[in-house]
Amino acid sequence: MADLILKTSWLIAALPLLSALLIMFFFHYSRKLSAFLSIGAIGYGLAHSLLVLTVSYLNPERTLELNVPWITAGTFKLFVGYLVDPLCSMMLVVVCAVSFFVQIYTHGYMKEDPNYSKFYSYLSLFTFSMLGLVFSTNLFQSYIFWELVGVCSYLLIGFWWYKQPAANACTKAFLVNRIGDAGLLIGLLMLFFSTQSFWQDKVTLSFGELKNALDWAISSNALPIIGVISVTTIALFVLMGPMAKSAQFPLHVWLPDAMEGPTPISALIHAATMVAAGVYLIARAYPLYLASPMAMHTVAWIGGITAIFSASIALSQYDIKRTLAYSTCSQLGYMVMALGLGAYSAGLFHLMTHAFFKAMLFLCSGSVIVGCHHEQDMRHMGGLKKFMPITSRTCLIGVLAISGFPLLSGFWSKDMILASAWEHSKILFVVGSLTAMLTAFYMFRLYFMTFSGEYKGHAHPHESSPSITTPLVCLAIPSIFIGLIGSPLMPGGDKFSSFIHYGEHHMHHEWGVSAFVHEFLTPQGFIPFLAFVFGTFFAWLIYRKGVSVNEYIKKNLSFIYKLSFNKWYIDEVYFWILNNMIMPVYKTLWAACDKLLIDGFFVNGSALVSSIIGNRLRYIETGRAQLYALVIFGSVLVSVLYFVFKMR
């Protein structure tokens, strides 16, 4: 039975693909059938992936890997296949669960859209690509699906192509990701190139053999740790991929713009699954990073910088979805930082908890947007608590979870990350705690501005339909409880880390309430809690009690305020460089090279010369170009014959 469950697990990915194709080619005329097919496929996937998780959890040693050759050229072979191990089974459940609830929600959110069926087929296509990425057995296959999720994201951001911002955003998202992909591709090339003799009779770049390959390369001096072609540079090139996909500084610019897409997409792709793929890839390629301390430091610092940097922007945004988008950047920064600090389990634990509560928060924001008749500016909201009771309550749960309210899911995962930061780098601990404070502040700011006080808009807000609120309630449950898996309150201690870990796992010997209290009262346990308290308190003071700190800052510290409000002018800098440096250079290059030099000087110049000669010879009427060709042909012929006979 267990064997069968694992062996047929490819169905989890195959069914969404099938449903996407069926909808695209046959059933796009029927809204009901499209929704049914798409939700049915992922519903099956969710059930199956829960079974896979159970099997895998009962026996974590039991893994399954199957490969088929994809292309061969001489000694160069590439494979695709599927791999089921604890990490994969966890991700399967996360992706399937979020996708399932988002697809139900989509029915409510998109029901008036004329392209409803197409939306479902894209959603299914994305789910397939994401699951294919999760199932990947090797880095190369990851790259294939990595790009496929990117293109699905492109299609979905640009779903409302007639809106100019959406059109800009999808192009930007794809291009920024492409920069990362180019780096990833170079990294993979270098890695394979340096270890190619290792892979002779193995699956090329497979995750299982990555560690052996690197050990072999380092011990046989094929690959130094530091150098131009070295473990470090490969790791950093590979890191470019995750930096783009997981929106890490300085390649984060596409994620906030991607919010122009429909809200279910923001929840599924740009909060829960695809953006976490970067973190997943780093985790899969972990041996590469562990082999190079410098790469690990870089990863940790990029994560830390992103975390605090995006949080600082989220403080002053008015668009409800953009605030959440910057918050996503910031939380992804936590995950990346955790992996960089060597806290493998903690990073992935946060990935899981974050997927649930952030997906729910986005869905809440969608519910609010629909309820307020497509208003996204929080200044025109307020007091929605009494109009939208379910949305406001689930949103509060999400806000508490992300801010780290004790015992909710975000509290456990964030705590685990900060605890390891305390161990490895005190500066990053400070950065992380500050971010935690900012997070609590801007999340409560969002909550207060939207749901409490008086309504400031002009629409007639109303609670959304059950197909929207049900997924909210369903996602609220894991947002509250899922963190307990990784808590010391579980009998036997942290279950998550003992299930998903890299290398040796140090079991927590102590567990139970007293162990929790003991851990909580250490500085690394208590400071994040204080951060939460202060952040919430300030938000309450400013946005509930109306203490006019904002006005003061706007007036006297306008520099800081503007920096945050304008996203540190990163976009402006990029576009300035693009418009004022890169494009003019390209234009000049092309004009100089093609138009002036080749066409202008050589081609038309030689035509001119021939026409002058032609004029002199009074052969104008015969058409000078043909004549010219004939002259060339003849003269080459003559010169060749001359050479030939001279040589004889």
Next chain:
Amino acid sequence: MLTEFFLNHALSIILIVPLIAALIIALLPDKESICRIVALVFSLDILLDVLVIIVSKFDPHLTALQYVESYRWFGDTIRIKLGTDGLSISMVLLMAILLPVVIIASEPIAKDKPKFYYSMLMLLAASVLGVFVAQDLFLFFLLWELELVPMYFLIAVWGGANRNYASIKFLIYTFIAGAFMFAGVLFLFFNSGANTFDMEVLASSTKNMSSGIQLLCFLLFFICFIIKLPSFPFHTWLPDAHVEAPTPVSMLLAGILLKMGGYGIYRICAGFFPEVLAKVGIFIALLAAVNIIGAAIACLVQDDMKRVIAYSSVSHMGFVLLGVASLTSAGFSGGIFQMFSHGLISAALFMLVGTLYERTHTRLISDYGGMTKYMPKCFYLFILASMANLALPALSGFVGESLIFYGAFSSEFFNNFPTRFHFNFGQICVLFSSLGVVLTAGYMLWLLQRVFMGKENTKWSGLSDLRMSEVVVLGTLLALVVLYGVYPVSLSNLYEPSSTALLNFVSSNLSN
């Protein structure tokens, strides 16, 4: 009996069928629909013949020539010798696939002088197919030059406003190319001492020649082929020709005529002069990198859709050069895959641009905007074709490019050119070319965005979406793009042994 006759004369049959077709069409009444249907029947017959050739007796693992036919022509020196191997049969297959597709796409163009048009198309098919199966160098050259005649007329008669300039430019460039090749052919003939134009014999007799003469011959051929390919600095005829050529002719031009250059490089530059290729490989790699990046940059600054696609062809054919220059099995194999896949993708892209042009009579990107509203089918197919063009995995463009990148990066020949930066010179070219991945995405998506997204231009509100025939054309091409992208082995099995054999031949020559 009949099947045996067919199998014994298969290659001459696929050359004669289009010639007969051209003749029959010339005798038909001057009505577009009749001519088109006759042409279509003949082209489907060619496709069928090619498929029969492939499935019946063709053995990809046999690396020697197959289906060989040899007839006396001018004495024993110049013979009509035909034969095929994995490399040439895949190009023949590409031509056979494109021909019916192009004929279906010709409907709106050929209203004017249909008899002439379809006859020319068939003549073109005969000469291009001939180039791919000719095993006699003189015949090869003759057919190479013959292809000019129908192509010149196709551009000059059915082309756009500036067609005279474009067709003459095309003619001059290709004529010069032919002159170089002719010089190369004669030079080779007189210096090899083999007293035959048989390509197999010539390939093995070049090593008796002194290295200086080899280099000269190589260059004469190589210049001819990179004019056709086209490559910097001989590429400027291509955008002009494409812009003025009618849609179906553009499809053929990008789809198959450019591949003659690539095929020639494989067959003659690599097959005849392996030692020279190894010596100048590094320069070819540099040229390839210049093509890939330079043409991609040129794409970014164009306002004419056809020019964008035309320059994109230059950029993508640069990959073929890089693959050949690498002298690795991955690079060789990737180059052939890239030619095949680019044939399909560029044909699809030109078709898409053509459908837009046919409706709006403008190719300027700035005239468009929000076209999705009026032409949703066109938009979705355009996305698919663009994604294939920017080498999205699971579409055919990716396979060739990744093989070539890997091949060039791991090439041992490039190790002879170390630099101070730890990478060898070839690897630096590869790293540089990988920027092209970003640039390609840039110009394709930017094009998509400006044409199809954003606020619609109400000027085009009366436009109709794709017709059935257009969907068939694009569907066929893009279905193959998906098929070969998802399951590349289905194509690479056909040519892989031949390309490896060619590589082994090259390497064995080098080690001696």
